[in-house]
Amino acid sequence: MNEQEPTTRTHVLWFPDWPLRATLGTAPPHPPTALVHANTVVACTASARAHGVRVGQRRRLAQGRLPSLRMLPHDPARDERAFLPVLRLIEEHAPGVHLLRPGLAALRSRGVSRYHGGEDRAAAALLGMLAEQGYPEVRIGVADGAFTAELAARAAASDQPAPQAWTIVPAGESQRFLAPLPVQVQGDEELTGLLTRLGVTTLGGFAALDAMAVRDRFGERGARLHALARGADSRPLSPRPPDPELVREIDFETPLGQTDQIAFAVRQTADAVLLALADAALVCTEVRIDLTDDDGGVSSRTWLHPTCFDAGDLVDRVRWQLEALVESLPPASGQDADAAHAFRGIVGVRIAPVAVDDAAHHQPGLFGSGTDERLHHAVSRVQTMLGHRGVVTATVSGGRMLADRQVLTPWGERPVVERDPSRPWPGSLPGPLPAEVFDPPRPIRVCAAEGSEVRVDARGELSRPPALIDDDEVAAWAGPWPMCEHRWDADRAVAGHRFQLLDARHRAWLVFHSEGHWWAEGRYR
Template sequence: MREPTRSLVLWFPDWPVLAYRREAARPPRADAPLAVFENNTVVACSAAARAHGVRRGQRRRDAQALCPSLVVVAADSVRDARVFAPVVALVEEHAPGVQIVRPGLCALRARGPARYYGGEEEAARMLVRLLAAEGFDDIRASVADGVFTAEHAARVTRPDDPVRVVAGGQAPAFLAPLPVTALDDVDLASLLARLGVHTLGEFAAMPVERVRERFAERGARLHALASGRDSQPVQPRTPPPELRREVAFEPPLELADQIAFGMRVAAEEFIARLGALNLVCTELRVVLWGERGERSERVWLHPGSFDAGAVVDRVRWQLAEDGRGIFGSGVAGVSIEPEAVDDAAHHAKGLFGAGSDERVHHALSRVQAMLGHRAVVTPVIGGGRWLAERQVLVPWGDRAVTAKERSRPWPGSLPDPLPATVYPEPRRVEVTDIAGAPVTVGERDAMSAPPAILEAGDRRVRIREWAGPWPISERGWDPLRRRRAHRFQVVDADGGAWLLVVEEGEWRAEGRYD
């Protein structure tokens, strides 16, 4: 097995919180309690939130019960990686060969920086000072045998002494008192705890052959980590090419046509640089900023790939849609960068023409370029309780509503199959019982009588079959906007199937199954 490599690790505590603060247009106060949630579980929180008792792994309701003023932020792995990329680029300028372990944690071989800066501790402290000058007040660094040991050495440092060096050969002694949960394997940690093994030292003392028999090669790998024998070397990343383009306007410009004209050369250079790398841009990030600090940021999609004209169009559209209420003064600058790229070979035109799909795309894109972003839309099915609100119009080229968004909890929503005909405005109908009295639904979802007759316009037909009621309740906490209704599915004597809604004693047809 390869001997551990001396590794230097830089760790940014609570990186998701820090990434949000650095990118948010209006970040909360530095002393505001803030927590990042994924699946309603805390994945990171600020020091102010921890002072109120908020901890990783807590449910959202428990965290908010402990800290009612808690700022809730949704987890975003793309945001974390995006904000961390320039930090890694800064480190690479002074100590090349950086491996991104995950956003907020990076590692590099300690030998080169140690020889250049006069020692391992000196190199670590230099990088801490470098990052502190860039506004990172809480940054920890460590040097040890292997990335695993160095990471946990960084985690036991303090803000007043952010550097820890574990001497060569001392990794087993340093790791021995740490809990087995440090291996980040829930199943293994749970089993070891039941066996009475609670620390890495106790796990390392177990015979490796027995560990391999029970847990296969993964168990042997974790046993080696617990023993301080991290054989995984630092794997430096290949720095990505600089594809970002930025244009500053002096003096700031106010007319959209002037800004679009000023972006033309930058857009052509942007596309040419991608072409030189045999890449195309399929998602584009556009950032506008004003002379008074105003900022507009947006990611644009393309059904194919961007060319220079499409890039300029997106800048113009963003000014038209977002700039009205944001920029009280002129626009001081624009930056463009690819959010997602693809191999150019996947977007090459066919030998015998581009096909009907490509011709449709070009025609719709030309109309969109002339009339604006929302001039060409595509209907998709979205989420919601009412059929009318589930009809979503998505601008051509934007990402359609995903199945995940449609499947979010919508208590009271109608399951598939949906009616083929949905009325823009529900139509007034009358539903009566066999005696001709209106059918009503009480507070406890109890019906006054079975529905027998349906009157829709000039049609009066007998109801052959029916199902329901299914209650719909919205905003019960709001006395002004609360809404409670009941749905029915009925089949009339002519074979027509209807989706009916009764609300406050009034019957309406929401749709029809054709």
């Protein structure tokens, strides 16, 4: 290793399978699950790897290895959002944390090691703290530079108990530690492929090449990777700037049991949050509200906003969360209308901004922000009067039934689409789709001319041509089109035949016949 190239002793904290932890929300072990992007596996659980599923596999190959494998879309933004609280947690115990990527953080070893009395004791203290907070799977590597420390963290034995799950590479021994590792660990597929064809398969072999020859052949990128292979990682660690103190909370001396009382009491707290955001030149787009009752229980919920919150919006979210808490409680005997919003006493409310943005991005234009701003204020006002779910937005989802193809989300919330509409859905209805969808489907009667109900057998043969739909004459009809899904699941299995019927009033219906019953799925307009 070139002694003139400065290196910094570094602690790297590695959270294995972090994208899966961020998606599933629980600590390992996880059921066989894979995250997929562009039909390629980008992360998979240990239980999936035990059946041959690997990162980089195509979706079809992974499903062939394990047919019961659960496939979920990968969202890098979600990984980063979920990792921010972990960074704050680390920073409380070791200031100066550096984010390498979601699931991987670095610290300068000098400060934390001197405080705890050694690099190993510092690693043990960090692991113990994270295990207490629900992260027992963390691994730590200590070495000269972040690259070697990351590989040392990955080399920590996963079967050891968490307090000992670390690897320390002594100072000046980075090149010896890296030498037997394959060149693939550098993550550059193009350079790795070329080195492999040249017979260079390990970092030790790569490091043995002449530095000037590597620079001439592979350019600055190759020279950088060559320096890493020699253990000369001189990247500076840029500490993550501490977050401004934006969280505000209020405690009540006497538990409050009315939504109006609590909403009035938190108005000043909401104003304080907005003032703290203004001092930091920020606006809040996502907020978490914690309600603490007199038994010590905490009800938490995260709220989104299509633009940014003001104080009135925060008070509305507190009120809606309280109303949802009321609805979740069993009704008390003898409860009258005046006590409809009474519930277990609330002793504290905490408002914590989760996602913030630069206030400059939300400043009105020279002539105002126009229609969008007026529309937002109008819709928000209606939502305040009608409640959280009083105003919803529609998002297209995947599915075969019409009710499955729409997702209604309260205004201001981020829509969560569980079924990808771009995937093929054999048996789904092609466009144009009915303008009116009945959810749940409406029961109807479809009869023949003599009044007997029309039946459809397993082969799609009709007992009689449709002549009446309820009390209206059928002017024209088309079908049947078979539809079947979830045949392997008795609780969710749906099978039947679809028809399009036009009645005498020129209204077109989409109807569905299943298990001897007729249902109206939608109506064309």
